Amino acid sequence: MRFEGRLVRWEDAKGFGFIESTQGGEPIFVHVKSFKSGARRPALGDTVAFEIEVGPKGKRAKEVERIRTRRASPRPRRESPVAWGLFSLGALLALVAVYLAAWKLWGISHVWALYYFGLSVVAAAAYAQDKSAARRGAWRVSEQTLHTLGLLGGWPGGLLMQKALRHKSNKTSFQVVFWLCVASNLVAFLALTHPNFRWLVPWSAV
Secondary structure (H helix, E strand, O other): EEEEEEEEEEEEEOOEEEEEEEEOOOEEEEHHHHHHHOOOOOOHHHHHEEEEHHHOOOEEEEEEEEEEOOOOOHHHHOOOOOOOOHHHHHHHHHHHHHHHHHHHHHHHHHHHHHHHHHHHHHHHHHHHHHHHHHHHOOOOOHHHHHHHHHHHHHHHHHHHHHHHHHHOOHHHHHHHHHHHHHHHHHHHHHHHOOHHHHHHOOHOOO
């Protein structure tokens, strides 16, 4: 027998959550493997159809399928291209200025330039994959992965793809963490290229 309900709790990192049945009762446990393959990753608030099985730990949902509901298309928020462009350009210029200052004062290796370029390419590819997955309703690249790439130094590539694809640029929570990663990366770059800490990355010297 199939039931309908709503996903009222979802721990994406752990791959499980709870469904509240339309018939009432206690929330029912559901694991990500119980969802039909090929669908997009579950999200809080999804309306689902499912069956129930009883195991040693109680009821749990199986054969879970998301029910597509017609939603009113949200009005796209307009961004200010001038403000966004100036802010992004400022960040990229800050990286160039910091890099040139470190090279002039401390004689850092140009391997750093290759490092930033390589990670930017990887980050750009990750953003493109996530945008494509979002359009197809497939499994997404996690925001944690995008932020990690940015923190490690791929943020220039991520920044350019945000603008080119109009992806994640209007999500405030994402942008706050993203710019914190940018600031942290610049600080880390200055620290690791400073002569007092260069022993941490021996290849950073000329």
